[in-house]
Amino acid sequence: MKDGYMAQIRKRVEGYPAGTVFITSDFSDIADATTVRQCLKRLVDSGKVRRIINGVYDIPKYSHLIGGNVGTDPEDVAAAIARNFKWTIAPTGDMALNLLGLDMQVPVTWSYVSDGPYRTYEWGNVKLQFIHRANREITGMSYKTGLVVQAMKEIGKKRMTPVVLERISVMLDDEEKKACLAEAVGVSDWIYSCIRKICS
Numbered sequence: 001m002k003d004g005y006m007a008q009i010r011k012r013v014e015g016y017p018a019g020t021v022f023i024t025s026d027f028s029d030i031a032d033a034t035t036v037r038q039c040l041k042r043l044v045d046s047g048k049v050r051r052i053i054n055g056v057y058d059i060p061k062y063s064h065l066i067g068g069n070v071g072t073d074p075e076d077v078a079a080a081i082a083r084n085f086k087w088t089i090a091p092t093g094d095m096a097l098n099l100l101g102l103d104m105q106v107p108v109t110w111s112y113v114s115d116g117p118y119r120t121y122e123w124g125n126v127k128l129q130f131i132h133r134a135n136r137e138i139t140g141m142s143y144k145t146g147l148v149v150q151a152m153k154e155i156g157k158k159r160m161t162p163v164v165l166e167r168i169s170v171m172l173d174d175e176e177k178k179a180c181l182a183e184a185v186g187v188s189d190w191i192y193s194c195i196r197k198i199c200s
Helices: 002-014 033-046 074-085 093-099 145-157 163-168 174-183 190-197
Strands: 021-023 048-051 056-058 089-091 110-114 119-123 126-132
Touching: 002 033, 002 074, 021 074, 033 048, 048 093, 056 074, 074 089, 074 110, 074 119, 074 126, 089 093, 089 145, 093 110, 093 145, 145 163, 145 190, 163 190, 174 190
Parallel strands: 110 126
Antiparallel strands: 021 056, 048 056, 089 110, 119 126
């Protein structure tokens, strides 16, 4: 019976594009967690799958430029962890500014606010950090809305100039602006005022 599970899990994994990050619970419709972990271990041992941290895996992606497999995208790992625990997350600090094109500084720590508990994960030279925030500050927000709110917090009210507002505005499409207006109603008054300006 386990070989049957293995065949199903292998087939699904082989259908993933190179670089895909996935979690144990992505196979919960096939087998129980213990069986899935055993099957994935066999795939890791075969080199078809890479184990990043406990319960999180990826399909190695080869780069001819560097002559080897590229590193796993920390953002994809963060999204996989959030999906596993059903957390809502959003990049924060320098990372939020970087993703909105407001700062070119590459963050040392990939930091996210979350409605889950404080957690830190490390692999290779990557550090991934989840910082707990009150549910009203994050829960129910889409990724882009959370990103905008956290970037504004990092910039601060006094530095929120028309130029900065315009730079944020051009990063959002019409649907994202509509979602931002609806999802951010519980944030600080000054932040929501800025959101109204970038979405107008």
